[in-house]
Amino acid sequence: MIKKIPVPQLCVGMYVQDLGGSFLDHSFWRSRFLISNDRKLQKLQKSRLEWVLIDTDRGVDVAGAGSNAADGQSAAAGVGARSAAAPQASAHQTAATSERQAFDDAREILDESCDHVRQLFAEAELGNKIDMRQIQGLVQDMADSLDGHPDALTSLARIKKADQYLYAHSVSVAALMTSLARTMKLADEHVHMAGMAGLLHDIGKIRDPAEVQGKIGRPIQQPQELLRQHPAAGAAVLRADPSIPPEVVEVCLHHHERMDGTGFPDQLAGKQIGLLSRMAAICNFYDEMTSSRPYRKGWDPAFTLFKMLKSEGQFDMDVLGAFVRTVGRYPVGSIISLINSELGLVVAQNNDMPELPVVKVFYSIRWAHAIPERRVNLAEPDCGSAVQPVRAPVDWAQSGLPVPPVVD
Structure with a gap:
């Protein structure tokens, strides 16, 4: 939903849909962006803008801004209002x-x-x-x-x-x-x-x-x-x-x-x-x-x-x-072999353990066909999988495998 709000009500995590003024009133060159950090927020507050339009489907809503600062910080990291409104969601879903x-x-x-x-x-x-x-x-x-x-x-x-x-x-x-x-x-x-x-x-x-x-x-x-x-x-x-x-x-x-x-x-x-x-x-x-x-x-x-x-x-x-x-040792988009004869597409990194990324398992090497996709964080002790040690990475990009997208 698009809402018009005064600049003083803005907070980190909101998504600006339109800047309510001429280019002379601010120093932003884009009119749509996520307020991803305090620096951007302060830049807006110091501008001559009186109001902006925000998109609550892509960022924090006004109501949530004052009551839950954590929501705003999560949205700044890319988490939309939808995930903030669903605290019961699993860690994988979030x-x-x-x-x-x-x-x-x-x-x-x-x-x-x-x-x-x-x-x-x-x-x-x-x-x-x-x-x-x-x-x-x-x-x-x-x-x-x-x-x-x-x-x-x-x-x-x-x-x-x-x-x-x-x-x-x-x-x-x-x-x-x-x-x-x-x-x-x-x-x-x-x-x-x-x-x-x-x-x-x-x-x-x-x-x-x-x-x-x-x-x-x-x-x-x-x-x-x-x-x-x-x-x-x-x-x-x-x-x-x-x-x-x-x-x-x-x-x-x-x-x-x-x-x-x-x-x-x-x-x-x-x-x-x-x-x-x-x-x-x-x-x-x-x-x-x-x-x-x-x-x-x-x-x-x-x-x-x-x-x-x-x-x-x-x-x-x-x-x-x-x-x-x-x-990352296995950049996002890489395909790696897992010990249970499966292939996984790297979809995210664990910064503290770059050798153990988050993967989307999608293919059985043993049966040579696609399998139902599932998300596995290899850094979790009970994940049930691990990277298969190999002497040299395989150039899976040339294999013609039915590789799913990194993000659906």
Whole structure:
């Protein structure tokens, strides 16, 4: 239900459906968002807005706001009013509801972000200045989404439409960069810089029709010199705009450099490559390999991490270790074998025990067919299942299994 309420009645956990005023009255660039933390709430309270519209189906209601502060904090983490109103629900149901809400919010952010990145790239191609206010707004939205449910945004971002791959890839790398920077405990300004660099790292591809429009079939093999032109082309676009920080330009130019000096365009090695560029090399490769294209099915996330960890001299291993902690040993969306001859799809992480995720069991290896889905938290002592130790992860993404969605 949509309700009009005065700004002083707002609280953490409410979902703003519309801001009741002109853009001159506030500094928000989006008109719909979850009040996910105190910082956002204070920003609204300090604005010149007198009232807003809230959606009680997607966040805390006015009545519940004053009587139960815990409800508001739960909603800020992605739990909607529906789950707050059902205290008798099981822990599994509550967790599933939280994930659905978080994925809904993340999907909205992704869709809006892709549209805005498309506009930003189009403006850059015309030679116009990049709107840094929009860039900063996009990064802040990602940071807020990662606060509520770290896995929702990064796992959803692997699903890309052919005609928006370039923009969705940019958003995905930005989300991964932001999350990785937080894991590495970088200062807030560097966290935001990492997100901005992720959004703009592939802007050099704006003049490649195959990338912008989406490839329908297997791409025609292009000379390596042509494929390697986009970092320098992107850096040239960004350098022409004095509002772009030099750190962002550096990431655009060097996100394909490798620690052993085999990358491009400058064959830098080791610490000659800036920290943000070393981070971008990992985030960019991971997203490229786990994302499906019309001509290639993406790798399983756990399999991708295994291949990256086994690579010789490609990535900064300290940063890669932080990246594994960021996405989890078994990232959301991975398929893992269980000891009772079943397969489980990873749907959530246990931060204290990353080797024991929450899975959706869906397939019997013994009988080679799908089974009724059930949710299992492998960290619970009496869960009745466990991860099957294997020497190397299997690339289940190539198997053609009837894999269910992460969130129904």
